[in-house]
Amino acid sequence: MTLLLDDESHLPEVKAYLEAQIKRRGLPLQIKTWAELSPLYTKVKRMFDIIFNFVFIIVFMIVVTSVINTVTMSIIERTKEIGTLRALGLKRRGVIKLFAVESAMLGLLGCLLGIVLTIFCWLLVKVIEPQWVPPNIPREIPLEVYLIPSYLIVSFFFLLTLATLVAILPARKACGKPIVDALDHS
Numbered sequence: 001m002t003l004l005l006d007d008e009s010h011l012p013e014v015k016a017y018l019e020a021q022i023k024r025r026g027l028p029l030q031i032k033t034w035a036e037l038s039p040l041y042t043k044v045k046r047m048f049d050i051i052f053n054f055v056f057i058i059v060f061m062i063v064v065t066s067v068i069n070t071v072t073m074s075i076i077e078r079t080k081e082i083g084t085l086r087a088l089g090l091k092r093r094g095v096i097k098l099f100a101v102e103s104a105m106l107g108l109l110g111c112l113l114g115i116v117l118t119i120f121c122w123l124l125v126k127v128i129e130p131q132w133v134p135p136n137i138p139r140e141i142p143l144e145v146y147l148i149p150s151y152l153i154v155s156f157f158f159l160l161t162l163a164t165l166v167a168i169l170p171a172r173k174a175c176g177k178p179i180v181d182a183l184d185h186s
Helices: 008-025 039-076 079-087 092-128 149-175 179-183
Strands: none
Touching: 039 079, 039 092, 039 149, 079 092, 079 149, 079 179, 092 149
């Protein structure tokens, strides 16, 4: 007998309930979950989890490096502008704040654009309904892509914080130059 659940999270309580009913009635039956019956599924899932985590780490490092490089180069290339601002009387703290706010605004714009593109791609998958043939199953099944709002929120705040904090160190370094040297920077 096969029992399908609407939600996998109910599996432990349903299994415990059925085991109690079988034991109470003294029936010689066993209950096995899908993971216990299909070691291939468990191994393939574990393999894909490792692959996806590895790809996530690579993409994460690329994103962090790109943000750091972009913000740092933007500030270094504007050393003359920093010298001019300092010559006009803006304190070091004001220049650092200015670049942190600018970087935060760019980070906010990038994060919002990223969320819009993510939702668009998710909706596109819902409309197109791509199918695939998994191992040991003779028919195509729909590809399911889940949009997890908590991941979007965590990514949004992490990238916004990263963009803001990354601006502080190069701005401090650029502000540390004497005004005359900053104005002469090429």
